[in-house]
Amino acid sequence: MTTKTLRATALALAGALALTACGTGGGGDDSSGGGDALTFMFRGGPDEKAAYQAAIDKFTEDTGVEVRMTVTDADQYATKLQAAVSGNKVPDVFYIEQANLQSYVGSGVLLDITDQVEEAGVDLDDLWEYGVDSYRFDGTLQGTPEGRLYGLPKDVGPFAFGYNKTMLEAAGIPLPDPDVPLTFDEFRDIAKQLTVDTDGDGALDQWGTGLNVQWNLQSMVWSNGGDWTNEDRTEVTVDTPEFAEALQYFADLTNVDGVTPSASEAATLDTYQRWMAGEIGFFPVGPWDVSVYNDLDFEYDLIPWPAGSTGESATWIGSLGIGVSATSADPDAAVQLATYLSADPDAQQTLVDANIQIPNLIDVAQEWASAPDAQPANRQEFLDIVQDYGRAMPASFTYGAEWYDELWVNIQPVLDGKQTAADYLAEAQPKMQALLDESNANAEMAGGA
CATH class of the missing domain: 3.40.190.10 (Periplasmic binding protein-like II)
Structure with a gap:
């Protein structure tokens, strides 16, 4: 729920x-x-x-x-x-x-x-x-x-970032530094090298990554200097160049770089299942995953999340x-x-x-x-x-999450390459702001009850 x-x-x-x-x-x-x-x-x-x-x-x-x-x-x-x-x-x-x-x-x-x-x-x-x-x-x-x-x-x-160590070693790719984050460009380049047709049938069957926008965009936005709100959680701040650049980068991994399974490929077998099957190079890892991941048929490990313009990793807890x-x-x-x-x-x-x-x-x-x-x-x-x-996730400490959920409602055209991230965020911010205002008003009412 x-x-x-x-x-x-x-x-x-x-x-x-x-x-x-x-x-x-x-x-x-x-x-x-x-x-x-x-x-x-x-x-x-x-x-x-x-x-x-x-x-x-x-x-x-x-x-x-x-x-x-x-x-x-x-x-x-x-x-x-x-x-x-x-x-x-x-x-x-x-x-x-x-x-x-x-x-x-x-x-x-x-x-x-x-x-x-x-x-x-x-x-x-x-x-x-x-x-x-x-x-x-x-x-x-x-x-x-x-x-x-x-x-x-x-x-x-x-929420950590993992990689298929067995896959990288088989491809002859140097293993990422466990202490220094990959840049966005470095991450994309490695993901491209891992996206291949391994059996020669003309169809891709291995991909660099396969991330979910609702759980993985946070890392890219924060490490690129963007955020969802100001510090006191009263103003929505998604309509900024930093946020737009991160969202566009996320969408381009699929539409421009082709390093993630397509929508039809993901419908056949979702990216979590493909990671479990050893077909994905980079994928998130939470502590709740470890008991299952430790029994996979390949070796995996953790690295810092790729970093945007700030040069520093970010993720959520x-x-x-x-x-x-x-x-x-x-x-x-x-x-x-x-x-x-x-x-x-x-x-x-x-x-x-x-x-x-x-x-x-x-x-x-x-x-x-x-x-x-x-x-x-x-x-x-x-x-x-x-x-x-x-x-903390952007809505963890607000009175309800409707304002935050609004970002995902009409985001699909961006993910499909049919709308730019900047245009979409300009449309989404006022809707999100209205809902955040309502959330804060409800919090005041509840506090005075």
Whole structure:
């Protein structure tokens, strides 16, 4: 589900939550638990479910607190959470997205856990600053160190750049420097060398890259000196030469340079599947991919993202948070569970061993990155993104994402080479600005409620 859907859900259920405040959160039926057990709702696949089960079994052993888990896949999570809230059965502890924090705070879903976390002695300095601050809100701005804490990071998700090491070696291409980013021109040149007909049948079956505009344009724009908004998130700034140059470069990789699968080729087998099959040279890698990518039939590794005019790499960092219901019947135990899952060394080790995230704890992460058997070998790139050059997605800290989503609505003609990036951005900016203004007005109203 989209962040837009989740935001709408939180706002629509504000009235129901007012009633919930008189009830008991977290208890009531088979799906969300009952009796004295805490309820924990999250999303993930089999690997994540197994890892959390192991961590929670240890939590129960140490504390005597029973925990009932509800796990869904990513697409069902928002619907399941909405049903729980509507039915006055808000889970005691549950995943929250950065983009929903403000609406959840405004509508009374989330408990302010600042004091409890401090009293528990959690060393927030040993957690990634970006992860902790993502769930802070001062009533006006989210993501600032001064804000109150309405959740803890489940994880931080640095969106790294990977390459098929086996493919480059077979082509006789020198491997990229793990510390110095390729320029846009260098990246395009290597991608051209990798785009070939390997079996001589007259059709391409190997490509340099295959990027998705909604997840990969950010890196190109930021490294080229552009951005989506000004610093205080009040003005949209996409109609600039820097932004247009980056978007045009992205489109030209397909329409001019031909280094990505065509629309028809991607329809037959999407670029993710082609990367998995060893047909793509460069592709993004998130920590959530590692457990699968480590079993591929080729060797891969991580490098800095290609850099535009600034000469510096840029990319985004995702994050999920763990929040506590403001209506939990046992808020102290719920906060204890949230802090355990986010910051306990044993729990973190269980999750990291499952290859589903990088460690939340900085000292553990540094040991993890430097392990002699690290796979991929350059795990340090994940940490470099979190520490140095990663940023929040443009709509992560705004009140809703409609303004941001508007950029993608009519972008296809640019990607097809039928409209210039500059012309499109001039059309899109005023539409995006109107929606951002509305978003900020809604945030003010919610803050005053």
